[in-house]
Each structure stands twice: as C-alpha cells, then as structure tokens.
Amino acid sequence: MKEVRVRFAPSPTGYLHIGGLRTALYNYLYAKKNGGKFLLRIEDTDRTRYVEGAIENLIESLEWAGITHDEGVFVKDGEIVDVGDAGPYIQSQRLPIYQKYVDELIEKGHAYYCFCTKDRLDSLREEQRIKGQVPKYDGLCRSIPIEEAKKRIEAGEEYVVRLKLPKDKNITFNDAVRGKVTINTDEIDDQVLMKSDGFPTYHLAVIVDDHLMDITHIVRGEEWLASTPKHVYLYECFGWEAPEFVHLPTVLNKDRKKLSKRQGDVSVEDFRNRGYLPEGLVNYLALVGWSPEDGEEIMTLDEMVEKFSFDRVGKSGGIFDTDKLNWVNSHYIKSYDLDKLAELSIPFVVKSGLITEEEIRNNFEWYKVLIDTVREGIDKLEDIPEHISFLFGDIEITEDAAKEELQAEHVPALLDSFIKIVKSHDEIDLEVAKGLMKEVQKDSGVKGKALYMPTRAAISGNVHGPDMSNIIYLLGKDKLIERAEKIKNSL
DSSP states (O other): OOOOEEEEOOOOSSSOBHHHHHHHHHHHHHHHHTTOEEEEOBOOOOGGGOOTTHHHHHHHHHHHHTOOOSEEEEEETTEEEEESSSOOOBGGGOHHHHHHHHHHHHHTTSEEEEOOOHHHHHHHHHHHHHTTOOOOOOOTTTTSOHHHHHHHHHTTOOOEEEEOOOTTOEEEEEETTTEEEEEEGGGSOOOEEEOTTSOBOHHHHHHHHHHHTTOOEEEEEGGGGGGHHHHHHHHHHHTOOOOEEEEEOOEEOTTSSBOOGGGSOOBHHHHHHTTOOHHHHHHHHHTSSBOOTTOOOOOOHHHHHHHOOGGGBOSSOEEOOHHHHHHHHHHHHHHSOHHHHHHHHHHHHHHHTSSOHHHHHHTHHHHHHHHHHHGGGOSSGGGHHHHHGGGSSOOOOOOHHHHHHHTSTTHHHHHHHHHHHHHTSSOOOHHHHHHHHHHHHHHHOOOTHHHHHHHHHHHHSOSSOSOHHHHHHHHHHHHHHHHHHHHHHHO
16 A cells, blocks of 8 residues: 655745644644655745745744654754655745646647736636626637747747646546535636746646655645646646545634634634643644544544544534633643643743743742642633732732621631731741641631631632632742731721
C-alpha cells in the first residue's frame, strides 16, 4: 500500500485562521492514524497578498498547537529552511517547474495564450451580469493559432495562459465527505493557469506540487470543491493519477455565516492572546465538523489520532460555539500541570497591574497557590485577574449577601477572635491557614455558616468563593488583620 502523504498549504497572508488550523489538524490526524507523512507547503503565488513574517507566524502557531509536520517548511535558527526531498516547498521558489508544465499543456493543446485586456474582461462580466448569466470567459482567444500567439508575445503583448476545457464533458470525482460529485465543463470557466506576472495560479501550482510531492489525499476547505473538476481534468491532461479528495465543511459562527474578523476572534493568535490553552483549542476545534464514534468530547491529541476518520466528518458547516470552547478549555485548566499553568498565566496577571513579574518570581510558591485557588472558576487565562483582584488593595463590601452577614449580632466578637488568633501566629503559612478557622471556632464558640460566612465577607468582600484556607494564606497576616479591623470598626 502506498504511504499516506498529506499536506497543509496555507497562503502567507497574515495570521493563521482558526479554520486553517482545523484543516491542518485533520491532515495531521489522518497522517498519524495511517502511519503517513504530514507536509507543510507555502502557497505564495499571489504576491499582492503576501505579508512579511506570515510564514514564521504560521509555523509558530502550528508548533504552539502541537500540530507538527514531518516535511516541508521549517524555521531553524531564525531562518526559513526546507526539510525533505520534494522541495522547494515555497511556491515562489518553484517558478521554472511550473513554466515547464504549462508549456507542456500548451504544446498538447490543453491550454492556450489569452491576450484579453482587463477592460474587455470587465465589460464581458458586466454584460453577462446584466443578462443574468454566470460570469465566465467567452473563449475569444481559444482559436488563436499557437504560432500567431508566440509572435504576439515576442512583440511584447501581455498575456495569460488559460486551461482549454472540452465542451459539454461531465467530470466526475469521489469526495470522502460528499461522495460522488459530477460537474459539466459547460458550467466551468477556462481557468487562468499562468498570470501575466509569470506566477502560476493556485489551480496549476497545486496540481503540479501535489503530484511531484506524492500527495495521496488532498484535505482542504469546501470552498475548493467547485474548482476540483478543473483539477481532475488537469490530472487527465498530464496523464497523472489523481489523489483522493476530502473537502471539509466550513467553520461557521452561530449565525451560520463564515467566521469573520468583523464578528470577533478568528485567528489562532487571537485565541492564544486570550489565554486559551493549545490542548483546549485543538480538542474543541476537532469537534467542529467531526465527532468520534464513541461520542467522547475530551480527548488528547493521541486519542484523536486513534479515533479519527473522514467518514465521521459532517457535510454541513461546523458551528464554532465559544461557550463550548470555554467548557472544553476550562476542563484543561482544571487538570493542567500547576507549574506550567502558573508560568503561562504570568503575562495576563502582570498586564492587569495587580502584581509585577518580579514580585511573582520572588514569591513563586505563593503564586502557584494563587493560580491553583482560582483555576476551578476560570475558562481562559485572561479571566484570572478578575478572579484574584479581591486579594489586592482595599476591598469594598458591595454584595448584599455579604452586607447582611456582617450585620449579625455576633460578628464584632467573632472578628475580635479572628484578629486575636491571626496575631498569635508569627506568619500565616499554608499549614497554619488550614487550621486557623478551627482555632477561631474554638475561641469564639461560633461554628458553621455563622462562622465562615461573616469571616469570608470581612476578608474577601463576598460570601462565596475559593477555598477559605487558601484565601487566608494568600492574604497573609498583615492584610488579614487590616481588613478584619476595618470591617469591625465600621460596624
């Protein structure tokens, strides 16, 4: 059996879109499931959309997500390099290869030179639009003899090369998600294969590259489904065996429209900057369009590899539900290695201005307890400052339930006992903190809710929240006394 070889081939036009990450993920899962290779190729033939630094960002985003490729474009020591025998893996470095194959198509009569100007094409499309026709090239240059065309080129006339599709031919191919697909060539345009700037279009480059790189399965977004018949025909023209096609459903928002920057976060960078963990984002993204047979929703990357198959990928667009993402991500936050989670959280806490990085580094064990204390209640790392702010600076009692608890008749005496017990300790370490409320209970004679609710309200401003002993430890001796005395004096 032929080795499975798949590729992710993004354009370097900016940050990696969340839909692109899912395409890369499905390629990766299928390759690993079948003991194959996953390639990264850069399709940069549209030079007008090229963004400096985008290749590096794409690679870094994939690495962050844990979706590692075996072959293709890598960044090593700050340089973009090829790894593998089928390179170059950046299309702009492969122009002589494309020229060779487009010349072959022309010589065989499968392609032709087109000299139509932009103005003529614009007028043609407008005329077709007015008549209610599907805009497509009318084939004006199809019949120009090749010798005449070459003379016009030598004279300096600008041209493109177009695919010469046969008239009224049914092109059929099988798609792993959609099954058998048939489209008639009369419904398809004579696609431009080589632009006037000497760069190939996607439609030529993708065929040549996938063949020369021995790609066995083309896994890409469904927006390319309509172009696939042209690609199938090109394979026929070259006499090559076509790979298998897999067109994935589009990632949609809750309104069932394609995810757009206008509606919020769409790039991997956006989600990373908000403090989603790579494991959480990738786990959730796998479920946007695919579901394992056992219905399991929380899976490691290795578990996804084991369970993945294209026959479980849906035909309809996958809805990107942020609430569901938050649920999945919160699962990982709760179970994440504490040291790693604490490190990842530092930029978010420092940005809030609550504490400096130097203070965190100098008290890292204390900081780990802080993160461990609030992790149960957060969906993403950017939520942390909101959940820890009560520990810093002064607090105001604004919660009605807290105000009500502090009005109880026994509270002044309870706070006296609390202050006395706290003062009796040289410092409030974790061990002391765990037993402190029992000491207060013994000293004051108050227990249960009557003990815990007013005390929590006095030191944190709320009657509900994280583990009480952790709050006592995190606040420390001086702040506990200061807050309890302030509330007692206000009663």
